Amino acid sequence: MDKFDTLQLFTRIVELGSFSQAADQLAIPRATASNAIKELESQLGCRLLERTTRHVRASQDGKAYYQRCVYILAELNDAEAALRPVVAKPRGILRIDLQGTHASQVVLPQLDEFHRRYPDIELIISSGDRLVDLVREGIDCVVRAGKLQDSSLVARHLADLPQIVCASPDYLAAFGVPEHPDDLEHHQCVNFFSTTGGLNYPFEFIIDNERRAFSPKGWVTVNEAENYVICALRGCGLVQLPRYHVEQTLAEGRLVEVMSDWQSPAIAVSALYTQNRQLSPRVRVFIDWLKEIYSARFPAAG
Numbered sequence: 001m002d003k004f005d006t007l008q009l010f011t012r013i014v015e016l017g018s019f020s021q022a023a024d025q026l027a028i029p030r031a032t033a034s035n036a037i038k039e040l041e042s043q044l045g046c047r048l049l050e051r052t053t054r055h056v057r058a059s060q061d062g063k064a065y066y067q068r069c070v071y072i073l074a075e076l077n078d079a080e081a082a083l084r085p086v087v088a089k090p091r092g093i094l095r096i097d098l099q100g101t102h103a104s105q106v107v108l109p110q111l112d113e114f115h116r117r118y119p120d121i122e123l124i125i126s127s128g129d130r131l132v133d134l135v136r137e138g139i140d141c142v143v144r145a146g147k148l149q150d151s152s153l154v155a156r157h158l159a160d161l162p163q164i165v166c167a168s169p170d171y172l173a174a175f176g177v178p179e180h181p182d183d184l185e186h187h188q189c190v191n192f193f194s195t196t197g198g199l200n201y202p203f204e205f206i207i208d209n210e211r212r213a214f215s216p217k218g219w220v221t222v223n224e225a226e227n228y229v230i231c232a233l234r235g236c237g238l239v240q241l242p243r244y245h246v247e248q249t250l251a252e253g254r255l256v257e258v259m260s261d262w263q264s265p266a267i268a269v270s271a272l273y274t275q276n277r278q279l280s281p282r283v284r285v286f287i288d289w290l291k292e293i294y295s296a297r298f299p300a301a302g
Helices: 002-015 019-026 030-044 058-084 100-117 167-177 183-188 227-235 243-252 281-297
Strands: 048-052 057-058 090-100 122-126 139-144 152-161 163-167 188-192 203-207 208-212 217-222 239-242 257-260 267-274
Touching: 002 019, 002 030, 002 057, 002 058, 019 188, 057 058, 058 163, 090 100, 090 281, 100 122, 100 139, 100 227, 100 243, 100 281, 122 281, 139 281, 152 281, 163 243, 167 183, 167 257, 183 203, 188 227, 188 239, 227 239, 227 243, 239 243, 267 281
Parallel strands: 090 122, 090 139, 188 217
Antiparallel strands: 048 057, 139 267, 152 267, 163 239, 163 257, 203 208
16 A cells, blocks of 8 residues: 555554454555555554554544544645545445435436536445444435534535424314414424434524524424324424425325414535645535535525
8 A cells, every 4th residue: 555545544543443443444454554554664664553452543643643643644635635536426335314305306316417518436325314424424415404403514605494383184173373473382392302402492483573483392202303203293293494404295285284374494504524634625515516506405595
């Protein structure tokens, strides 16, 4: 391995805490990775990594060396991007993580267009509502909606998604139609909680130019967007969510919008990436493409 590849390997081992995971991500044999680090430590005359049967972590010298490596690799990537046509035609593996509904309803339906534009980028896509660890899991970029919890990540705003409150016809027939946010105290809602925060999200409305929160009673709580909609369809209570997620069910009459005279605040959606790495050309073009498709899908607020 050349010095550049060895430095990349070393930083991935530190970030992942594993020789085998780093080797897998870089598509090299485990033995090659081990020998390269041994040679690097021999050249430097110090131990960079402390190995146990379960984990690998940087030594004190290794921590200092890691910080310099991150900076050097970022500078090299930036220099190469400036000198090669890679910005216009980026290549390589891009690992992204999308929330489920954003994957199925916004991004994936247009993914073939991204491939036609950038045929040399290989995408590895994971999906879910949990908050991933970008560094440890080797994710280049995530798309998330709502309030951003991790201030260590860099955020690129993509759009503001209009929200509504709705329920099934059966629920409204049984409990009545709320006309004012204060009516929610007499209603049931489907609660939604974050796996990171643990607290249920309240219903929110803009009243007299101020955001006010309401917490209706509810007997079921979920943490996944599709399950949230299924519970609403089964008459479990009111839900507040982005309109795009339920456009089809609203058109079919399986859900009914209520309290349309009271504005629900829009929910922001952002692309996030780590700030300790230079934004690579392939990440940059992917986020630019995301901005295009979100702005087209949500033109009023995008």
